[in-house]
Amino acid sequence: MEPAIKYRLIKTEKHTGARLGELMTPHGTFATPMFMPVGTQAAMKGAISPEELDEMGSQVILANTYHLWLQPGADLIAEAGGLHRFMNWPKGILTDSGGFQVFSLAKNRRLTEEGVHFRNAVNGDRLFLSPEKAIHIQNQLGPDIMMSLDECPPFFESYDYVKHSVERTSRWAERGLKAHAHPDYQGLFGIVQGAGYEDLRRESARDLVSLDFPGYSIGGLSVGESKDEMNRILALTTPLLPTSKPRYLMGVGTADSLIDGVIRGVDMFDCVLPTRIARKGTCMTTHGRLVVKNAKYARDFRPIDPDCDCYTCQHYSRAYLRHLFKADEDFGLRLASYHNLYFLHHLMKRVRQAIQNDSLLDLRAEVFDTYGYNAEHPKNF
Amino acid sequence: MEPAIKYRLIKTEKHTGARLGELMTPHGTFATPMFMPVGTQAAMKGAISPEELDEMGSQVILANTYHLWLQPGADLIAEAGGLHRFMNWPKGILTDSGGFQVFSLAKNRRLTEEGVHFRNAVNGDRLFLSPEKAIHIQNQLGPDIMMSLDECPPFFESYDYVKHSVERTSRWAERGLKAHAHPDYQGLFGIVQGAGYEDLRRESARDLVSLDFPGYSIGGLSVGESKDEMNRILALTTPLLPTSKPRYLMGVGTADSLIDGVIRGVDMFDCVLPTRIARKGTCMTTHGRLVVKNAKYARDFRPIDPDCDCYTCQHYSRAYLRHLFKADEDFGLRLASYHNLYFLHHLMKRVRQAIQNDSLLDLRAEVFDTYGYNAEHPKNF
Numbered sequence: 215m216e217p218a219i220k221y222r223l224i225k226t227e228k229h230t231g232a233r234l235g236e237l238m239t240p241h242g243t244f245a246t247p248m249f250m251p252v253g254t255q256a257a258m259k260g261a262i263s264p265e266e267l268d269e270m271g272s273q274v275i276l277a278n279t280y281h282l283w284l285q286p287g288a289d290l291i292a293e294a295g296g297l298h299r300f301m302n303w304p305k306g307i308l309t310d311s312g313g314f315q316v317f318s319l320a321k322n323r324r325l326t327e328e329g330v331h332f333r334n335a336v337n338g339d340r341l342f343l344s345p346e347k348a349i350h351i352q353n354q355l356g357p358d359i360m361m362s363l364d365e366c367p368p369f370f371e372s373y374d375y376v377k378h379s380v381e382r383t384s385r386w387a388e389r390g391l392k393a394h395a396h397p398d399y400q401g402l403f404g405i406v407q408g409a410g411y412e413d414l415r416r417e418s419a420r421d422l423v424s425l426d427f428p429g430y431s432i433g434g435l436s437v438g439e440s441k442d443e444m445n446r447i448l449a450l451t452t453p454l455l456p457t458s459k460p461r462y463l464m465g466v467g468t469a470d471s472l473i474d475g476v477i478r479g480v481d482m483f484d485c486v487l488p489t490r491i492a493r494k495g496t497c498m499t500t501h502g503r504l505v506v507k508n509a510k511y512a513r514d515f516r517p518i519d520p521d522c523d524c525y526t527c528q529h530y531s532r533a534y535l536r537h538l539f540k541a542d543e544d545f546g547l548r549l550a551s552y553h554n555l556y557f558l559h560h561l562m563k564r565v566r567q568a569i570q571n572d573s574l575l576d577l578r579a580e581v582f583d584t585y586g587y588n589a590e591h592p593k594n595f
Numbered sequence: 596m597e598p599a600i601k602y603r604l605i606k607t608e609k610h611t612g613a614r615l616g617e618l619m620t621p622h623g624t625f626a627t628p629m630f631m632p633v634g635t636q637a638a639m640k641g642a643i644s645p646e647e648l649d650e651m652g653s654q655v656i657l658a659n660t661y662h663l664w665l666q667p668g669a670d671l672i673a674e675a676g677g678l679h680r681f682m683n684w685p686k687g688i689l690t691d692s693g694g695f696q697v698f699s700l701a702k703n704r705r706l707t708e709e710g711v712h713f714r715n716a717v718n719g720d721r722l723f724l725s726p727e728k729a730i731h732i733q734n735q736l737g738p739d740i741m742m743s744l745d746e747c748p749p750f751f752e753s754y755d756y757v758k759h760s761v762e763r764t765s766r767w768a769e770r771g772l773k774a775h776a777h778p779d780y781q782g783l784f785g786i787v788q789g790a791g792y793e794d795l796r797r798e799s800a801r802d803l804v805s806l807d808f809p810g811y812s813i814g815g816l817s818v819g820e821s822k823d824e825m826n827r828i829l830a831l832t833t834p835l836l837p838t839s840k841p842r843y844l845m846g847v848g849t850a851d852s853l854i855d856g857v858i859r860g861v862d863m864f865d866c867v868l869p870t871r872i873a874r875k876g877t878c879m880t881t882h883g884r885l886v887v888k889n890a891k892y893a894r895d896f897r898p899i900d901p902d903c904d905c906y907t908c909q910h911y912s913r914a915y916l917r918h919l920f921k922a923d924e925d926f927g928l929r930l931a932s933y934h935n936l937y938f939l940h941h942l943m944k945r946v947r948q949a950i951q952n953d954s955l956l957d958l959r960a961e962v963f964d965t966y967g968y969n970a971e972h973p974k975n976f
């Protein structure tokens with residue numbers, strides 16, 4: 215059987231571990247490294263349409279298994295013909311396992327070898343998520359890429375706890391693989407955990423690689439540790455993963471972390487950041503963050519980012535966006551969300567070009583310089 | 596001097612007073628009868644973009660003088676190059692005078708011959724709106740079509756009150772005409788008032804027509820009176836207005852009232868209804884209103900209106916829209932708003948075709964039958 219997800223390595227950059235590649239999915243072949251926008255509830259925040267995602271260069275988008283399981287229900291989405299059809303998105307979709315949300319959003323959580331018992335924080339219902347259940351739900355949702363159920367322990371959790379957790383996550387990964395009903399058209403990724411412990415990251419990677427997943431996620435990062443610690447774990451982990459498979463760093467979406475992840479061999483990233491900060495009128499620019507609601511932009515008729523050629527920057531001023539945010543007009547959210555998503559897609563396009571030209575470190579220097587970072591004191595862009 | 600706004604009557608329908616025509620403005624020539632969407636604060640509700648308005652057939656859109664005067668300020672919009680540029684809308688824009696909002700939203704209102712003193716309900720500022728000020732603000736905003744400051748008394752106000760009010764509105768109309776700085780590229784309309792009193796409507800129309808405005812608005816309707824009363828006043832008023840000038844019925848946007856207005860010779864309509872009801876998940880369809888949030892649509896995978904070819908109906912199901920509304924996703928507002936605006940534009944397109952074919956009464960019968968109306972008990976669609 216051909217795996218549902220394949221990866222083709224086109225080239226490795228000369229001066230770093232950055233990989234230019236292609237991700238082949240049942241819904242198209244996509245250029246990596248890539249940033250994946252998050253449409254948690256089968257819709258993009260800020261009222262961004264699928265057509266707009268496509269226009270700005272989105273290839274694979276995320277949806278969250280936990281949210282969709284609870285509302286509207288995986289069976290309903292299956293009945294609708296799956297997520298692609300339900301939400302009108304013809305390209306790639308990736309879903310997480312639901313585990314992260316169970317651990318962060320649910321109440322009265324009780325973790326056993328079998329799975330996680332918890333209560334739905336919204337209506338109090340008792341629920342149970344097992345590795346098999348997480349796969350079954352994702353089989354119903356129908357994304358191109360699915361995630362194994364994992365536990366994501368805090369980065370500074372004790373060694374003993376993380377060791378037990380990592381070993382259980384490996385057992386869960388194996389159970390999920392066995393439960394997977396559609397390996398021919400949905401690719402299941404294993405998730406490397408291990409917090410900040412290098413030997414546990416090695417153990418996790420070794421266990422999962424032995425199960426021969428079509429791709430590997432790197433979890434448990436960007437959860438409060440420093441950028442240096444994240445980079446240390448990434449540099450350690452990616453060489454343990456097969457070069458013939460895609461690597462996905464979960465939950466990372468700042469310009470500096472994207473570039474530093476790519477440099478260490480990561481192919482895929484996702485984050486809610488661009489749409490989340492857009493809700494507050496915060497825009498990503500090549501000169502750092504711009505909070506367009508601020509009074510100083512009231513009569514500023516320049517675009518958000520004069521260097522940006524997105525729809526928002528081509529047609530609207532900071533003064534107009536500020537007005538929309540002050541007046542509580544939905545169109546402001548849409549324009550700011552569009553800009554931020556475009557910004558990260560455009561950055562990743564430049565990253566891919568820089569890998570092609572072996573000039574990624576130059577791009578890194580430019581980003582860290584002009585975007586308002588420096589290596590010692592990175593702003594959380 | 597050529598007036599900024601001209602009207603060309605193409606034909607009058609054989610069996611009714613309906614007029615097929617063209618409205619010529621500095622930003623294009625547009626087909627009438629037309630429905631004009633309302634972008635109160637220089638943005639359409641539901642995060643609809645100008646490009647989408649254009650795509651669905653919008654020709655002239657409205658913005659509200661009162662709101663823009665208070666926020667972000669008419670001087671700021673003038674500095675931005677006017678409303679068209681500020682909000683990225685290249686076709687027609689019409690603004691009201693601000694009077695209606697002063698009478699409905701402001702506090703501590705005191706009406707004198709000179710104008711209206713009131714307090715800004717948001718911040719308590721003392722403000723004053725005179726006929727000259729209303730024109731000055733609209734000269735700064737820069738719409739194609741402006742409105743004279745009028746008082747809109749309640750439909751069932753006493754005869755004496757309305758008589759004084761109508762006469763003052765006529766004096767204000769004359770003062771506004773004199774204050775108008777840009778008659779060469781902004782057309783100022785006079786507003787016929789008179790509540791339900793036929794002789795006062797006649798007096799108002801006669802006074803305003805003698806001032807030779809390039810167009811006439813009919814105000815003070817759709818404010819709580821019955822449809823029969825509205826139709827009675829319309830049938831009385833439009834014959835008093837010159838056939839060579841456009842007629843605009845303010846604040847009307849239900850399918851039945853649009854058709855009944857057209858039949859009595861109205862060329863232009865506006866209403867917040869399509870976007871306002873969309874916020875609650877209520878959609879206009881050829882089978883009556885459909886409240887897509889209702890539980891019965893949870894697993895209904897048909898489009899909102901199977902007879903509709905709008906973007907929303909071509910790509911999304913009732914089940915998906917219901918999910919978006921339940922999950923509080925902005926994209927739901929956008930899809931429902933798009934559908935409702937499209938629905939009214941499409942209706943007006945059919946109205947224009949029916950005038951061309953002298954079959955408007957057939958269309959009226961179809962709408963009143965299939966949309967869920969009847970002449971005796973019209974639903975407030």
